[in-house]
Amino acid sequence: MGKHLYEHDNHLVQPSGCYDTVGSTETNIADGFTMVAVGDLIVTRPLTKGRDLGFGTVVELLRDADVTFGNMETNLFDIRSFSGSPQAEYGGAYHISLPELGPDLKLMGFNLLSRANNHSFDWGVEGMRETSRVLDQNGIIHSGVGENLAQASAPHFLETPRGRVALVSFASTFTPMSRAADPAGEASGRAGVNALRLTRSVVVTSDMLESLRQIRNELPGFKLCQDDSDHIVLAGTIYKAGEKASYSYEANPRDVTDVLLNVRRGKQFSDFCIATNHGHEPGNWSQEPANYEQSFAHRLIDAGADAYVAHGPHQLRGIEIYKDRPIFYSLGNFVMDDLRTPVGADMFAAYGKDPRIHTDAEVTVSEMATGYETAPALSDPVFYEGMITVTRFERNRLAELRLHPIELGHSRRFANRGIPVLASRQQAKGILERVQKLSKPFGTQIAIENDVGIIRL
Template sequence: MKTRLILFLSAFIVITGCRNLPEKKAIAENPVTETAKPVIKPISDTINIAAVGDIMLGSSYPDSTFLPPDSARNSFKYALEDLRKADLTFGNLEGVLLDTGAPVGYKLRFKNKGYLFRMPTNYGGIFKDAGFDVLSVGNNHSNDFDRPGRKSTIKILDSLGINTAGFKSHPSKKFTLNGVRYGFCAFSPNGQTVSLLEIAAAKNLIQQLKANSDIVIVSFHGGGEGTEYEHVPADTEIFKGENRGNLRAFTHAAVDAGADVIFGHGPHVSRAMELYKNRLIAYSLGNFVTYKGVSVSGVCGLAPLLKLRINKKGEFLDGRLISYIQNHQTGLRPDALNRTAFRIKTLTEADFIQPGLSISDSGAITPLVTN
């Protein structure tokens, strides 16, 4: 009798103990891609992060010809495992979530109206289903449709539980995920966003976040755009007469202020990476999924997915660049030739005498041991 009682109690403890195990993220109702399974997270002293650059799933402006034929349902099909399995997944939302509305007046000067990015609000569920926890709105297209666009975007992302920051009205976000307290902030040199150019103010914001966070993640949209801007200069970048920031100065100041991981985007091409004070800086993660409106020819079609491990102090442990490639006909696909990883490796070696890290041809990232 005693033996039966012990067996019963053991089984009860095992069954009930599993009920409250932490899981990665809630999956959106009526998922738009294949059924996603909740990931049961082990207790660990390390944090696994996945990050990508610009995401723009097509635009309903000026008409539906700029929307993908499958309503963007399969946008992340081949990357779902990499995106969903991370403890935290980041991307830059290049555009707004809005169903109707006119562009902000000064943007009507664009001859090609396909450069104004207005994604249908139901596309928000695609990001949720793909596993995104954090989306930056600090970029030059987040104000394409003025206040209604900004307001709708925040409303949709909040309703889905996707953390966002970058607008002047929403400069930062604090949240807890699987017991880790995160602080997130995003910067760009564009109107209605938190300024990339005001470094002292940026440092102050980061310091405030760090005071109440275990890990601070910083996003920035900066630098020139296109194939002529793959390299990270040592001074301020001017693009078409506009100050796009001194990115080395900004990122180093951000780390000095308490940033643990920094993700850059904006040039529409990949750029070098650097380890500064044992904190990882990705100067540009390029394009990831950008349907029409954004060129994906040549190196612009190289689509990196960065996976990294940090400890709970924010120190970089190791990482990997997963190479994808995209075009407007077939969308995002894995690249067995690892061209993206090799390109970032080459740029890193060219731009930094002492990058603090090593990238293999296959994309493995390891810190360099210095004496």
């Protein structure tokens, strides 16, 4: 409520000439409001009933917050009675866990989850619906998928004692045919994820661009239809001239408009709004965000977001404070427990394995050891390090941000790997120093005290 309101007959009344604008982007939560944010949850079994290898201390951090948020990359259903099937030609692991994970996530403290990512439709529409049903049954608010684009893009709301929280979830990395669409004419809408489409260009030097132009001009079927002095299209890839080889991204204007609109809608009906993106760009190898992301994150906050949380590349990236609001460019992995996820026939073939001879675990280990074409091997220790971030607000302003380094057991045997515990002193120091370095270009100063990173305003 605005400061000009006063009480009259047990109601709040605005004096003449004073009003709160509908489009206000101000934070409006009670003092002491805390948000815990973590990265990707690739979790295939309930964890709170397992052997306590330090996980209990992690859970205490998750529970002690008004909002505990993460990115859900797992589908929830019992495969023995499931009526759906994996998406065609996915070529990877089909992330799945039993419905028992729903109450377990609630027990851990999670009350808000993003759903828009490249695993949301591993098991098609049926998998999406079953997962939504399990989360709904356990009172966990989630956003980012739906029966059409309007549902997938809409903000969803969590009620807390210190204020109402909105979540707008979208994905810049998503699988083919998983993008949600609205009805058009006689065609019904398409269930899917709230997608932020990106056009990628490969930046090369002027000499490289001229060589590529010569190749293109020799190919059959080429016809020059416009001035292409600063760029060319070759075999479906856009090449642009620049100072050095790199990747450049441009977000789809319509998708940008839709996301910004829903952030504004979310803030108009809440006290605190979180915008979250799942994107692997420019690749899992990169510790820096894609070149479009900083300006877009700023636009999201200008539209009303009180925090921007990104995930997807499976490793940590820098932190920025913009207009007293936190921007996390990647929080890495929180859980990477991929034990029960079945491996599809396409993935067996991709890694030269035979399901009559090899096991799912052997294919998964092979994948982690070799990596993808544009990504390092997922067995690298950097993918087994992450952070639990605790953001506290006072007087509607960011007061303090605490970073608790975690490690996921890179050195453990396969069956025990992927469960987070607080990092040892030496490992915590290494993680925090890396985040210090990655955050420095954004002007963010991080102090290290008792194995915890602290950002104070």
